[in-house]
Amino acid sequence: MNRRLFLQRSIAITSIATAVGAGLLMPIKAFANTSEFKKISDKAKEQISNAKEGDFIFKAPEIAENGAMVPITIDASNMPGVKSIAIYVRKNKTPLSAHFEILEASAAITTRIKMAETSIITAVIETVSGDFIKNKSVKVTLGGCGG
Amino acid sequence: MKKIKLKAKSRSGLITVRVLIKHPMESGSRKNKSGQLIPANHITNLSLKKNNRLAIKATIGGTISENPFFQFKIPGIKGDEISFESIDNLGKTLQITKISK
Numbered sequence: 001m002n003r004r005l006f007l008q009r010s011i012a013i014t015s016i017a018t019a020v021g022a023g024l025l026m027p028i029k030a031f032a033n034t035s036e037f038k039k040i041s042d043k044a045k046e047q048i049s050n051a052k053e054g055d056f057i058f059k060a061p062e063i064a065e066n067g068a069m070v071p072i073t074i075d076a077s078n079m080p081g082v083k084s085i086a087i088y089v090r091k092n093k094t095p096l097s098a099h100f101e102i103l104e105a106s107a108a109i110t111t112r113i114k115m116a117e118t119s120i121i122t123a124v125i126e127t128v129s130g131d132f133i134k135n136k137s138v139k140v141t142l143g144g145c146g147g
Numbered sequence: 148m149k150k151i152k153l154k155a156k157s158r159s160g161l162i163t164v165r166v167l168i169k170h171p172m173e174s175g176s177r178k179n180k181s182g183q184l185i186p187a188n189h190i191t192n193l194s195l196k197k198n199n200r201l202a203i204k205a206t207i208g209g210t211i212s213e214n215p216f217f218q219f220k221i222p223g224i225k226g227d228e229i230s231f232e233s234i235d236n237l238g239k240t241l242q243i244t245k246i247s248k
Contacts, residue, residue, distance in 0.1 A: 089210065112215065
């Protein structure tokens with residue numbers, strides 16, 4: 001290895017070490033957003049922009065009095081080849097609420113989510129023959145993220 | 148409240164599984180009264196198995212409600228063994244196994 005390359009690499013490593021020491025490259029544990037989660041979230045966003053409107057059951061209240069507990073039901077068991085179901089809350093800071101891989105199960109999920117404010121929720125159904133979505137607007141009177 | 152409760156009831160070849168977990172599900176973006184960020188403490192992954200075969204695998208974010216509730220439906224009959232497992236960002240795991248009614 002020539003001297004220039006050696007120096008470049010040493011400087012790079014030192015810079016990173018300094019940055020870490022200064023807390024600039026500390027993993028943002030506060031948000032617990034692993035790279036796996038981010039990948040799935042980015043994929044969901046992309047899928048939503050390319051997806052067609054689907055014909056499946058998507059239940060969410062029109063008005064959620066408590067944004068901390070919004071019941072969501074998605075039932076796409078009528079659709080063939082469902083691979084996954086995702087819940088995407090557009091206005092949330094972290095829009096992806098959850099992503100369920102349907103392996104040996106019915107494509108039917110019920111859960112409760114938090115919503116910071118009135119938002120459109122998108123149910124994303126990934127199937128072997130493409131992605132399908134359904135949007136529902138949920139009005140939130142009391143935000144569910146504690147301000 | 149017990150940390151995790153699971154009910155599995157079969158009907159017409161389909162088992163409805165209901166799970167309720169005691170967990171604060173802190174997203175990590177909430178602030179306490181002094182304006183400091185409350186560190187993230189939420190379930191990140193879960194899995195549901197029937198007779199030890201993976202039925203559902205999920206990636207969970209911090210915006211699932213506190214004390215999360217999930218309902219799943221899997222093909223099955225009375226007597227099938229249903230097991231649920233979850234892990235949070237702090238590495239704590241929860242597990243429960245029940246025989247479907």
